[in-house]
Amino acid sequence: MTSDPVIQSQFNKSRLDKFLLVFNLPTILKSINTNDLSVRSQNLINQNTFQFSVYGSVIPTITVPEIAAGYSGQSYKVSSGNRPVYENITVNFTVDNQFNNYWVLNKWLNLLNDEYQSVYKADETVSNLDVTTGNKLNPILQPQAYQTDFTLYAKDEFDQNIVKFTYTKAFPVSLGGINYSYRTEDEIETSLEFAFSQFFTELV
Numbered sequence: 001m002t003s004d005p006v007i008q009s010q011f012n013k014s015r016l017d018k019f020l021l022v023f024n025l026p027t028i029l030k031s032i033n034t035n036d037l038s039v040r041s042q043n044l045i046n047q048n049t050f051q052f053s054v055y056g057s058v059i060p061t062i063t064v065p066e067i068a069a070g071y072s073g074q075s076y077k078v079s080s081g082n083r084p085v086y087e088n089i090t091v092n093f094t095v096d097n098q099f100n101n102y103w104v105l106n107k108w109l110n111l112l113n114d115e116y117q118s119v120y121k122a123d124e125t126v127s128n129l130d131v132t133t134g135n136k137l138n139p140i141l142q143p144q145a146y147q148t149d150f151t152l153y154a155k156d157e158f159d160q161n162i163v164k165f166t167y168t169k170a171f172p173v174s175l176g177g178i179n180y181s182y183r184t185e186d187e188i189e190t191s192l193e194f195a196f197s198q199f200f201t202e203l204v
Contacts, residue, residue, distance in 0.1 A: 018155040019058050021091060022051045023170070026148040028111050028121060029104075040098070045107050049100035054091040056191065058152055059165060060199055061087070088173060088195050095178070095188040105175050105192055112146060112171070121145075147171045150194065153204070161204045167196035 025033055025047050034044045063084060066077040095102045111121050150170040154163040176191030 018157075018159075019054050020051065020153045020155065020161075021054045021058075021093075021150060022153070023148050023150045026108075026171070027145045029108060032107070037100075045104045046100055047104070049096060049098075050104045052093055052096075052101060054093045054152070054192075056090055056092040058089065058091050060089060062199070086196060086199060088193050089167065090174075090191055090193045092176075092189055092191045095190055102175070102190065105172055108146070108172055109175055143169070143171075150196065164202045164204050166200040166202070167194070168198040168200070170194050170196040 025045075029045060029047075032044050033047050034041075035046065035048065037046060037048070039046075064082065065080050065084065067080045068075045069078050093101065113120060147169040148171070150167040152165040152167070153161040154165070156162050172192060172194045174191075174193035176193075178188055178190050
């Protein structure tokens, strides 16, 4: 007899619409973060706006490929013991009615390459020094300045977290376009593509 108050059939299925994506701000965005949701400024963002449901190809393919080993004129397969580089992840999300979550990602990408000057971190509203070393930030030598960990939670039918997926050293590489049509009242949706280094899975 189980102590679990919710008795479920072994054939219950996980739902595709139960994924919540959250992240902590990287160094280059922390100094322009505000917790006041009423503030709207070209030079400020609000981290709390980027905690929302996503859908799409949210979990990467995990592979540890085989290699062929020769023996006595024939070959047999063994594990390579190696994980190839993960492909970028593209998630879809709904833009909030103030475009705040869209603005966070737009600002992040703009700091990686300024839309006016086409240089890294040209925005003068953000300190150009690493907070720990005092050195000038460099996108190649100090990637930790613009990278952070993304966390994706899978939820059950009661909105409880059941699995935690972590994408380390993540950063956006593409913010999708927005299609407009006056013929529909659907919510505005777009996509985020991000790169990352490692991927971890934990049961919650």
